[in-house]
């Protein structure tokens with residue numbers, strides 16, 4: 001079914017249907033995304049204040065067959081929040097729906113609106129002596145609705161899971177304007193299909209998440225944060241197994257980083273302090289946390305000593321203060337920004353089975369060498385098998401010189417990932433960037449079911465047109 005472009009007539013219907021000050025011209029910040037790969041073509045942004053207004057907007061768009069692009073913090077990296085072609089759609093920003101409605105420390109539940117910024121949710125949990133463990137480098141800008149819509153991952157998936165695992169229920173406006181109510185915070189509710197899990201990760205293509213009930217956890221009282229040098233990824237995997245064996249489930253993060261990322265930091269962000277005078281080829285950042293009576297730092301020290309005895313580690317620094325812990329994390333968290341300033345030719349958010357990582361990384365480099373003399377910055381959440389495998393131009397060259405090769409580079413890496421039984425989108429989603437990849441590598445039965453679900457729940461195709469599934 002074809003959609004209509006948003007025009008002046010529809011914009012005035014929208015203005016009439018909503019309180020004053022709800023409808024705005026689309027400013028440039030709504031039309032750009034972090035990597036500059038997509039340029040939006042929207043003309044109007046609507047900023048509802050509550051779920052009832054969202055439902056009214058969706059019904060109006062349905063009646064007039066105008067597409068809607070839900071918009072959170074705009075930090076998505078696959079163009080899901082940016083519509084650049086086809087009939088002009090409406091941007092629906094959740095930014096005004098940012099209230100933390102309730103924090104229940106007795107049953108570890110936080111209920112917030114979809115526009116709440118992730119770091120505000122973390123702070124509200126902390127103020128109630130609890131923790132919300134979702135943690136990403138974009139946490140000061142991304143919003144809970146966007147996190148759930150993309151099923152965001154981050155650095156603590158190893159212990160606490162993805163956004164999906166951290167959500168007890170959602171409130172959402174479906175494509176027909178009906179409201180799905182699911183904020184009870186129940187941990188057990190086996191009454192039929194779990195629509196929460198259908199909407200989580202659907203990237204705005206099935207409905208608009210307006211609020212969520214999130215899981216809280218005990219606040220860590222003790223941290224053991226280690227920056228370690230390892231010989232190679234195989235040794236890093238063995239080290240992770242060793243630390244998990246010795247730390248009783250206390251390991252919450254285990255990040256692998258290549259020296260290329262450190263070189264980029266030194267070049268573009270020299271203010272970020274690196275923990276070793278000479279950075280090793282491979283390093284890991286590992287964190288374990290514990291409760292009030294926990295002796296996590298001592299246990300980590302003992303585990304590190306035995307790792308040295310077993311030659312699982314070349315060198316390690318255990319953070320001695322909160323300041324040093326922050327410095328270690330600043331290294332990991334600034335790598336994406338240093339990458340951005342260098343400018344990648346092609347970036348890949350992929351996952352492969354953890355035991356195959358040591359062969360996947362050099363296989364990728366060998367395959368790329370056939371296309372040119374590229375630099376690879378490989379880093380990521382090792383314990384989840386999730387690597388950011390990013391390809392950069394040779395030193396002294398600009399990514400722009402290699403645009404013509406981007407498609408072949410991407411295909412080379414994604415073909416390799418597929419041959420390893422991996423995923424071409426580990427945590428960023430499909431958006432508009434990877435719709436062709438989903439068609440090429442996706443399981444046919446899964447794709448057929450996805451198309452049937454989309455047709456059943458959004459028959460007019462107004463919800464985020466062209467994202468995840470290509471327009472037909």
Ligand SMILES: Cc1cc2nc3c(=O)[nH]c(=O)nc-3n(C[C@H](O)[C@H](O)[C@H](O)COP(=O)(O)OP(=O)(O)OC[C@H]3O[C@@H](n4cnc5c(N)ncnc54)[C@H](O)[C@@H]3O)c2cc1C
Pocket residue numbers: 034069070071072073074075076077079080081094114135136137138141142143144145146147148149150151152153154155203204205207208209210336337427428431464467
């Ligand atoms: C520096 C940096 C680091 C990052 N690190 C990580 C990381 O470690 N792990 C990770 O998973 N991602 C990471 N990301 C990607 C991004 O931050 C996440 O995907 C985030 O969850 C997107 O949230 P957002 O609010 O910015 O969503 P947006 O970018 O606004 O939207 C993303 C998608 O969700 C849809 N959407 C937004 N809000 C809603 C809603 N309320 N209802 C329905 N659909 C909605 C949009 O239409 C779009 O398809 C990173 C990004 C940056 C820039």
